[in-house]
Amino acid sequence: MPEVTVELFVDIVLFSFLVSIALTIARIRNLFVAVMLSGIFSLLSAGLFTVMDAVDVAFTEAAVGAGISTVLMLLTLDLTTEQETDPIQPQIFPLIVALCTGGAMLYATQDMPAFGDPSAPVHQHPLADHFINTALQVEMHVPNMVTSVLGSYRGYDTLGETTVVFTAAVAVMLLMRGRRRFSQPSTIDAEPEEGVS
Amino acid sequence: MISLFFVVNVAVLVTMGIALSRAMLGPTRFDRILAVNMFGTKTVLLIAVYGFLTNRPEFLDLALVYALINFIGVIAVLKFSAYTAMTDAETDEVPR
């Protein structure tokens, strides 16, 4: 069983699942179900990352996408209604914008190198083999190159990213805590009201 | 030997497809949750078997994380589905 066709087959099947989920999410009216399907969506895209050998990215996507963001979306769903309100009039303009951006992106993928082919310019650049050869053997002896590049070669950027995460938390705290006086017992501890749909 | 893993992979993908169709068809909300739960366990299997297919065992860490995140996701969904659905008063006493 040649390696490439196996990977290709799994890729195609997973991508078709992804497309079908996306269509269902768009079509469904019950927001609660849409949140659940978005949980599967991120789980599937994490599966695709593994098939394409990007294990660190798949790790993060699985933990954040399928875990935390589903919970946070459910919490917001608790504070808002559960049934999508119908749009006042058919949305033509967003459709046009979506089609234009989709078309532009499709057009742009024409001149991208095929996935993983060695003659792509990014592989030819001397920096690439500098990292691969020296990063592993001479300087760092860190088997996981991603961590060595992420932590040491671009350590300063990662420090910046950590502060970005820090500011995100501060922003959420400012937004959410602004209305302290309205806080009632939280939805998690409150008992389900009787007969309230 | 490799072709056997591919067969198992195809079987798991077919199960995921069927679970997906149930997730979309499911008349009640709980059918969908059931399908989501099954889908999660099957992704764990897909990753583990695919890791063996391309003999890269470090995929197993990922399968481990998947199994847990899937469990947390289902518990979260149930937590809020039971809360928003029309439930009668809380009956069973909870050991405090």
Add this chain to the structure above:
Amino acid sequence: MIVLHVISGVLLVLGSFFSLIGAVGLLRLPDFYARSHAVGVADTMGAGLIMVGLMVHTLTLIDSVGLHGEVMVLIKLAAVLTFLLVTSPISGHAVTRAAWRSGLMPVLADAPNAPDATAEGGQDA
């Protein structure tokens, strides 16, 4: 050596067979509670068998190459197996309990209402 290969092959095929049964059960059974029963049982069984099959397969790798990476793989497979065996039944239980609490009535043999009586409780779009 060959025996291990055969065992792992049989286990893997059985495991995928059970997962398929679980999937067909999920699709074909008339009512939610029948489906959750089928999935709960077959799903856990299928996943467990496939995991054990993978563990037996790593056993075959051990004596050919020499013991180094395989122990780690075995431990991880055992961890995934235990997690699956713990979480899958619990989530199955939790789904069915939540459905029952939300008032979804099962289809009983003498029930007057329609055969696929997905009662008012969990109805949605």
Add this chain to the structure above:
Amino acid sequence: MSTHGSIVRIGAKMLIPYIMLLALYVQFHGDYGPGGGFQAGVIFAAAFILYALTHGLKATKQVISPSIAEKLICLGVLLYAGVGIASMAMGGNFLEYGVFDHHDPSHGQHTGLLLIELGVGITVFAVMLTIFYNFAGRGRS
């Protein structure tokens, strides 16, 4: 008092320590396999969220109160920047881990990497927890 029965509660109680153990494993073997600070922080926060879902928000807030979570956010970033300052103090330039161990720079790299991954892990864990507290703390207004 949550709407989950005792089975789910006991199941979660059994699982949570192992999720945390897994998060630490992911954190500290970031050098050798997939994983690192960010993923470990998220998995650690997921363990707390599971506890909050099954045992209620009040119990979780007794374990880690929101004020402690905010202090942890700052601690993570401080740890990361502190490692940079320490490497400058030991003669290298900012965030150059080689100086941590003079006779074997690659060993110094390992310690440096370990420390900054820990810093990232602490920050991401505290951020996820704080966001969860803020989202969940809002009653149905």
